[in-house]
Amino acid sequence: METPRRTLAKAITWQTLGLFTMTVIGFIFTGSVSAGGSLAIASALTGVVFYMIHERVWTRVSWGRLDRS
Structure with missing residues (x-):
């Protein structure tokens, strides 16, 4: 656990990696680092919040786990 x-x-x-990726993608689509950075932020x-919720829910799911005891 x-x-x-x-x-x-x-x-x-994870979000740091996503922030960088979204800034680059935003820049490619808008031509603006500022607009791309705003979208990335x-x-x-929102990604941090939903990732936390997602991870905490999955810690309660026993499906697919191997019992190592």
Whole structure:
């Protein structure tokens, strides 16, 4: 089982990667780093929240886990 702190660390590192990716994609589509960055920040903020919820729900699902005891 994961601690909430570990889940948060995973969410932050994942969103950092997403922030960079979305900035590049936004720049490609808009031609503006500012517009691309704004889109990326909005995506990252909502993404962290939903990733945390997603991870916490999946920690309660036993399907697909192997019992290692």
